[in-house]
Amino acid sequence: MAQSEVPKAGANGSARSRCIALVGPYLSGKTTLLEAILARTGAILRPGSVPEKSSVGDASPEARDHGMSVSLNVADATFLDDHFTFIDCPGSIEFQYEGALALTACDAAVVVCEADVRRVPALQIILKQLEDRGIPHFLFLNKIDESNLSLRELIPMLQPASARPLVLRQIPIWEKGVATGFVDLASERAFVYRANEPSEIVDLPASVSEREKEARFHMLEQLADHDDELMEQLLTDIPTSRDKIYQDLTQEFRDGLICPVLLGSARDNHGIFRLLKALRHEAPTVDVTARRLKLENTKSAAYIMKTLHTAHGGKLSLARVLTGEFGDGTVVTGPAGRDERAAGVFALRGEEPTKRPTAKAGETVALGRLEGIKTGDTISTEKGGAVQAKGPPAAPPVFGIGLGLKDRKDEVKLSAALAKLLEDDPSLRVEMNSDTHQMLLLGQGEMHLRVSLERLQRKYGVAVERQPRLVPYKETIKGATQVRGRHKKQSGGHGQFGDVVLEIQPRARGAGFEFNEKITGGVVPRQFIPSVEIGVKDYLQHGPLGFPVVDVAVTLLDGSYHTVDSSDMAFRQAARIGMTDGLPKCSPVLLEPVMAVEIAVPSEATARINGIIAQRRGQILGFDAREGWGGWDVVQAQMPASEMESLIVDLRSATSGVGTYTARFDHLAELTGRLADQVLAAHRQAAE
Template identity: 60%
Template sequence: MSSTNGRERQGPRCIALVGPYLSGKTTLLEAILFRLGAVPRQGKVSDKTSIGDAAPEARAHGMSVELNAASASFMGESFTFIDCPGSIEFGQEARAALTGCDAAVVVCEPDDKKVPALQLILKQLDDLNIPRFIFINKIDRTESRLRDVLTYLQPASSTPLLLRQIPIWKDEIVRGFVDLALERAFIYRENSPSEVVEMPSDILDREKEARFAMLEKLADYDDELMEQLLSDIEPPRDRVFNDLTRELAEGLITPVLFGSAENGNGILRLMKALRHEAPGVAETSKRLGLGAVNGNGGAALQILKTFHTAHGGKLSLSRVLSGAIADSATVYGGKGQDARVAGLFTLMGSTPQKIAKAEAGDTVALGKLDNMATGETISTVKGTVKQLMKLDVAPGVYGLAISVADRKDEVKLTSAIAKLIEEDPSLSLEQNQSTHEMVLWGQGEMHLRVALEKLQGKFGVQANARPRRIDYRETIRKSVQIRGRHKKQSGGHGQFGDIVVEIKPLARGSGFAFTDTISGGVVPKQYIPAVETGIRDWMGQGPLGFPVVDFTVNLSDGSYHDVDSSEMAFKTAARIAMSDGMPQCSPVLLEPVVAVEIHVPSEATSRVNQIVSGHRGQLLGFDGREGWSGWDTVKAHMPESEMGSLIIELRSATAGVGTFVFKHDHMSELTGRQADQVVTNRKATLAA
């Protein structure tokens, strides 16, 4: 690599912009692109003129619903920025993309109410070992002192927050800043770079104190620097910057800068920090454990995101981790599958621009990799490629039954949903055999709303959505002995089957058991299986209208006719016996109960307990969430019918950050008014 301004060139870099919902990530992207001359003017999300959030769904809702990529050059070096949605409902977008990024800029507001959301993001960066800066946005709107902001932000970070700047206040407004590493003062200028000014005399003491605090934190990981500080020796500026770069890359510190993305303040100072201190693709490849591609210099790429475009087909946004790749190259995936690149593009938001070749560090979109998936590592070297990450997918927490008005569109619907899931793996489709529904699962109400809008807007499929049916069952409380007799004579061979059965309840979860105690051949052996088949056919809809479980039937007696008896006759006799006998067995409704683990900030635990109790839930207890400071995990049993709105209420009670996982646990009796309503609704459905 060649040297530039006394430092090694890092090659093209990829920087993720992450942060809580409404923190201003997309606005920061616009400010960066404008300041770096990549666009002629700074777009606004509110005016629907931004490069990011250009999708119709993002425009309609005024929020990021998928990641956006855009590139620009700064001081001779190339940067691609990946703007990730802030809502937890669209958090899957960042999971794969972050893996291939060199560093992240965590955009946050000086607002203590957003700290839990910030912690979610920082924890994800910790898990992926991604170096990060914090950019405190909207500094022009705060009255809080920066030291107070850092005090409440620090608990959200597992690494020390290292203040890189201090604000210059005038008339209770931040007018500029002092760079603690450079020891220079800057004043913000509207629509222009900040202006270097003489250090204000009233800030000198504060600057010295803040700079020494910064150096002390750096010295925690540099013994020589610590000795210099103890000896009152001013460390060389190069050493300070070297420590900033090394400790950031090693995940020892989180530098903190600030500004106002809307006003373009602090943008160039952030870019200079990224240029000088953020690691490059070589360090990222090493962090991911990428060795030489089969030892022969082939290209290796990480797929960050899959897009299905209206006219260009499938695009796989990818980071080139090593080597170089050209249009029409053949690439190989983790299962040995191959595909030919049909177009190589850079992206400026939703606008692709074709290029001929991409080199290590570049972030590009590859066309028509139909058998390659988000999160996959691909290579130009033939053979099975070592996979650099396992894509963790958040399980669905909110489901809706979906259908099409015209049955001939069902294939089109499933095909379109498959493409949606390729774009966003946190969506999933369940074919529920019990309720005969297609259920689309996602991360919340807005997540599914956007998915349905994409189905129509992008793929031309109008899908109807409604609350999913609950898989109720019924069982019995009493035993009965009943005869089932089927006799029919209509000329020629007739039909004759006669049985006596004992119907008894079984313990919960036992299912169904069939036995026989026939003696003397009163029911010939060849007809006994037909009796069981008839019972099983009937079980699908009991007296209350639901499948029947947890009971046993014993065939104890009966009779037959040499000519008129048949398997069909005994099947019919069995159904008659069940239809007559089951209503006498005191049938009762069973509802599915799930075991749920709810993850919430500790201050919201009491409210969550009330929510669970209000949904007929049984609290099992709570404990600190493992690996999460200031979070709890609440465990409970809840009726599945009460889960539909749980995520909505949970997000409302936790400033949008609460979530849960659940699984079926057992079936429980449901009686009273609620059971009557379920049965009434079922009968209405069957009659329709």
């Protein structure tokens, strides 16, 4: 079995200060578990309630209004003299990126999951992220009383979500359909739950004796897969000591070879003490995390888990200290090489900061006003900075809306507010579309953007109008013509004169614009020819249908000039006049952008996705198994951009919230008939 060093507290600081992420699918009970942990450790007097809007987590107005986690929450607790910082991460796929960034510097994770096989795809997304990044993790099977399945049935159904063996550590004790306690398979002790008190050790009930032996032997077999000594003991019926079992459980968990499964009910405060003991004895310490991030030799390093802008304290950077010590006024260097001075060190509970003097290795704190530092940066007190810990890239956006100001006076204010909003949430993106001239806010789903707009108004006082995302239609021509453009104006003094003959022809789809000239005899002086091309391009920005014109060739064939009145501006205007007269005669047609789409969904939903694609005028090109994802498919398709605005809503609805896609522009396709008439009518109405 692979061996990793078990570190002890030393010169780097408090190695017993751990940072633990609470992750899991939406509505699995993570925030309720945080409340139970804080109450069990005495950090709060009694657990708060998510429905009653009294929890430490989900404290923001947006979280409470929507009844869900929309950003990560932080809280500290002490258990048997060990200090823990718990990071409660959002479960909805639309808000998971915040948690994914924070996970980078966490020592371990507790994956909170319901005893419901319908949540397997959502669970798989989270487990795969942890497995790929080498972060040890427990599975806390929450709401155990609400399951209609026995653990014998449930664990095999959950196993496909995990690439690591799910190692059951406990079995429940049932009385009349209610879980009244559990048996710890490692210690072979039985415990009965007590309301708001530690569980009580009792004699092993006869009703679970056989099941306990069977489950315990299976657990030992799973551990023996990575320990030859234990395997030999099992084969020769040599009793295995408890110390040996605990040693293997700890080592294999830290090495990422197994995913231990613990049971409980966060709502009823059941299983909390056992979970905390497992974290205390088995979770790696900060030394291991620093080594995983290749920062163990850095004198002082901290990873920025999150950025938040507060009303009174300005910018705060939530930092996990991995080595060394940071204090008020400490000068740090980020990846850009610029020095920043920390204006205060703060403990966070939810979004409430409390000032403290310093932070040592292992501790998680907020550092004040590091203006040049962003989420995902690694900072150091060493000149030149530190090796940058590698966090996950943001997923491509899957939903977008247009932004319009309710009050034009807020234009400058909006830019500053959006910059802060993007610092707070790096999974957002703001773009100005060069074709539609529309400012776009892009993110991970409809709820994601709705919450972002609410924050924009609440925190930064900027109210915006949500607008439909405009489709960048184009137009082209199917016919050819020759046309004369003549501009003549006399207004006293020098006049204006330009005269051109243009040939307009269609080009192949995707060939773009081409300008040529065949002037002989100097009928159009050479210095004016570039102005003719500029005039042609001016007109092509808005063709006869009202959209940019593409795939057109224009050739300057002939013309005339005046020695005094001709100028660059006159020939530019003559070219515009010629194009205005000529292009409508060339059978203009509307073009719509078509996207290449790659949709990732659980295999059981693939047939439903095919129907969604067909309903949106899409064309299925094929599908295949998703590489590295058991039980998932990837569907390749082409779909008009106009049909994609709410695609993610339908995908999530058809896949219990886990489907996603990527898209890129592929080609322009001709749009005719009723749909084209609707587009043109809407465009004319918007222009009025």
